[in-house]
Amino acid sequence: MICLSVFKRRMFIRTVLVIVLILFGVFLVFIGKQHIVVFANEEVYQDGKIFPALTKVRIKIGEETFELEPGDRVSVEVVGLKNAFLIETLADGVVDKSITFPLSLKLERMVIISLPLVVAGSSNVTITE
Amino acid sequence: MSDSNIVLQVCGLCKDFYGNTVLEDINFELKRGEIIGLVGENGAGKSTLMNILFGMPIIRNTGGYGGKIIIEGEEVHFFNPVDAINNGIGMVHQEFFLIPNFTATENILLNREITRYNPLVEVFGDRFQLLDRPAMRRRAEEAIRALGVDINPDTLVSEMPVSYKQFTEIAREIDRTQMKILILDEPTAVLTESEAETLLETLKRLSAKGIGIIFISHRLQEILDICNRIIVLRDGRLIKDIPTSEADVRSIASWMVGREVEESSKDVRKKPKLTEGEVILSVRNLQVDMPGEKVKNVSFDVFKGEIFGIGGLAGQGKLGIPNGIMGLFPSRGTVLLNDKQIKLNDPLSSLQSGLSFISEDRRGVGLLLDESIALNIVFTAMQVQKQFVKKFLGGFIKWRDEEEIYRYARDYIKRLDIRCIGPDQKVIELSGGNQQKVCVARVLTTSPNILFASEPTRGIDIGAKQLVLNVLKEFNENCGTTIIVTSSELLELRSICHRVAIVNEGEIADILPANAPLEDFGLLMLGNVGNRGGSN
Amino acid sequence: MKGRSLKGFILSNIVPIIFLVFAALAIPISGLSYRYLFQEIITRLSRDTFLVLALLVPVLAGMGLNFGMVLGAMAGQIGLMLAVDWGVVGIPGLLVAALIGTPISVLLGFLCGYIMNKAKGREMVTSYILGFFMNGAYQFVVLYCMGGIFPIKSPQLLLSRGYGVRNALSLAGIRGALDSLVSMEIHGLSIPVATFIVILAFCLFLILFEKTKLGQDMRAVGQDMVVADGAGIPVERTRIVAIIISTILACYGQIIFLQNIGTINTYNSHEQTGIFAIAALLVGGATASKANIVNVFVGVLLFHLMFVISPTAGKNLIGDAQLGEYFRVFVSYGIIAIALLLHALERRRVRIARMKMENESVV
């Protein structure tokens, strides 16, 4: 390190430290952010097509599992950037399709995931209300 | 320019406070390894000289000083004591400058602790360095060994005997490697004989190491024992600067106290010496615990109608006598006023038995600064003798008689020529001289049998000085009030008093008539009771 | 006086001994089970110790009991409010609150230190009144600026009128974040180890701090300001740094305290912390001029023991729980009054002794 006068060196170290702390704060907010994820099993309209609600579907996220009838909604609190949930569509008691869907959330407070779109594999699965 | 071994040069130094000069054209040199003895009466300018050398803020706040101070050939200006320390001047104060619950090591290395680096320092600054206690202990031991005394570096200062405290403070000064000049302000005043001996040995050892020492003391014998040269200050002027070999106790005393011009006869009190006559006040083995002015054992008699003077150097206990008799400080002994015993330690009973007191601490004890002149003048009379009071309900309610008070105050303002706007002006707005006149008025209102006046003329302008002295003399002549004046200005005492007692180390050295030779007073003040002539 | 006599020991620790005796008598009367008491003491030790630690530095620097620590508590609460508003939970939430609280505490600490310097000799009462004054400013900020000028989004934080923070805020996301991080069960007693680790860490910091030059300067300033100034120590700056450190620690202490309780009552939880922390320190045998870490732990233990027992003891003794409640309040204020009295008498005795010592030295 070029040896600046002691005072300049100290000031440099202190400004660096302050910046690091601020970044650390922002990082904390990201990883600590709590989001509310709402799973909606409703009929939805996207790019001209209509996707009907799924007759029976089971969601498994973290340790919680839910079963949704058409038109049901369930909300789950999730923490952090990276989460994933398992979605299984059932036909009279038998699992016919199961997808693990990665959820990447930034700072959104709440996001609504439309299950029919997920099953249909469309790119944009979040709906806004 | 100057040869290498002159460490301190003082040229043409002068200083004045609000117009009256305190130091005038002081020139002297201090060589490396030389010990100078600085001697002078109180108020001769010794402490002002020390304050200048040590860069005390009081000097800068009162307009700085004239002349030059040169250390090792180059002129220096001190902004504050830390500057002086960095330039190599160390000072041992009379009252200890130590932290009681710190160990000797911590005191010696105060604010110069040896520390070890740690990373936190980069973020939080140098003061986060960790103390290296073993290294500090070693360095403290070194400094103490250099003094030739054995103090355990881990003892708390509060548990140390007095002499060890003194040595700790000196150790702190010499631990400063850049220390070239050491100033000691009456260090032996608080030490016993043997402790003083060791101190003098230490000073000799330090001077041998090349440190220049300025040693201030009233014990002339000590000065003669260890100093190479003696400087005598009087009234702010440097009277004598001679090697020790050419001086002895008697000559130093006369230089200290004597006046070149043969003082004119009018100065000395011509009134016949009152040796007979009725004794109004007799004091037997009075002891007074007044901090800094301790009275060990004093006995004297005062005749009725006499002006009795009490002189002596500061700190010897002369102020203790009036404060003790007035009951302001814990005291023991017997005091008879017209053969009636006075209860000590009770200011009210002293006041009621006809004593009154002008305190030496005018602003601290002598005045109610936020109150009006009128109230200040009548306060004691009203409290003690219930004057200026309108009684209601048979004396149960004692009401202040405002008109009477104002009339009386106006009369005294005219009589003592107190320059003010009116009787209800606040005393804090008056000049020193006028404030003292208010004190005098307060005391005269109680028309006392005996009036104690402590340092009546200290810190007031010449005009007011003369007026206060005249009022006291006039009051003594007209009403026959016995006055006991305590003052450190010998000249003034001799001009106003019939007899003057000199107090030294808490006891009365002797009582001399006012017209006794000046040197005798000087020698008494310096505690050389033995070798002097003159009768009681 | 190396081997201190038993009498000397008792005299100087009179207050903790009184509380010990009181506890010994009241426990059987209150009839609470030992398990319940132990569990209660452990949680309270983890919750309150940090706040009491914050008081040590100003005592070291000779500024007495820092009644202005309430300012630190306010900073901590503001930090927590923002963390809850941004929806950050768990340990990150606590750290974000601390990060927000630190600059605020530094500012408030500087202000408090500066004002205390202007009122030398009357530091404690000045910091006490400053605590009230800042409480007014805090209410102004929280009740009127939050939501309006100051962006607060989440509705459950705000009052129905759209701005100003609600009185009681639930810290659901943060509750117990630190306590349950590493918690152990020893035959039925759950011990929040993480919190104790944080507390021990800061105890180490304080012990280390006393060994630094800054710590030594503070001790010097605390003992005798004039001598310290004469030696060139920047007295004013040292005192302000002492108060800043105390305010920051109080901010972290309040965050730890609230994450254990789980809810903030925005307008008075910070006031109580100041009083109870000081009472606890004094119960531990500390005085306004001498306090160490042992006083902190002993004080928190005994004070909260009394706090837990007295309502039930009151009920069993006189059949009125309310009496025990008031007894608790009386003891906490009474202990501070007694401790201040002992401190004042001690200062007077030292002053007289010093004067006498000067007299003897002149003999």
Add this chain to the structure above:
Amino acid sequence: MCSFGQIGKVIERFGWPRLIIAFFLVALFASAPLVNVRIDTSLSDVLVRVGMNGILVLAMVPMIQSGCGLNFGLPLGIIAGLVGAVTSMNFSLQGFVGFFAAILIAIPIAAILGYFYGWLLNLTKGDEMMIATYVGFSSVAFMCMMWLLLPYHNPLMLWGFGGSGLRTTISLQAFWLQILDKFLSFHIGNYFFFPTGSLVFFAVVCFVMWAFFRTTTGTAMMAAGSNPQFARANGVDVDRMRMLSVVMSTILGAIGMIVYEQSYGFIQLYMGPFYMAFPAVAAVLLGGASVNKATITNVVLGTLLFQGILTMTPSVINSLLKTDMSEVIRIVVSNGMILYALTRKEQVKKR
């Protein structure tokens, strides 16, 4: 036009905060009509409150004058007042008899409490204010226990008619409610109400205090506060003066509390009087008193200013800004004043 120097001197003597608050109050009164707040009702509100709080503020003067500092231990006097009032109500004494009985019972209790409190303050010269605060708090907390235990049997006052322990607030309806305020009071128009009784009572007590400080003991007390060394040297027993001033302050606190309650209408027990010292201290400081000097004019001016602000802020500010800021303003103003006084250096002795 007075020169700028004179204005400087006035500001310096009057002190910045007092000026700010005085202008603030004038502004409030000026803007009252804009928000259709009737000036005359506010004026009579202020007058009622001055009568109500005046004596509590006056209770500050003796201790400040004698050098004991600001009387944060006022709750001790207040407790004596409460006990007096409750005991007189216990014997269900009505009207003036009840009122004066309350005062007569309260005075001896206040004297005893004051004696103990004074002895305590004499022991702790220099740290009085902090000790006073906490002696006040702990005595209020102690009384909370006493209210439960003291043997009062008038059903009106007890919990649930006949339970044990006193209620937290007891209505004075049946006893001596507004007995002073209504005495010789008159209305101008149907809005302006002038509480002659309480203002006259306040004026009488002020006169007695003014007269006391004209007597020799009063002057001695003032000297003990202004310069204790001077007082001691002139035969004044400083400790006795301090003790006397504390007893007087406590007695005035008791009387002041009873006057406060008769106008307020309820007796607040338990934690009621906990924080009552601070507004009184702030008021006397607002009037121009310092930590060691206070006069009767400081009390009257301070109470007027302080109560003026407390009455005007809720009505005017609320309608102006549509929010209830009065609580915040009260805290900021009263504690700001005390803080200002505490950070003033002791009058630095000029020259």
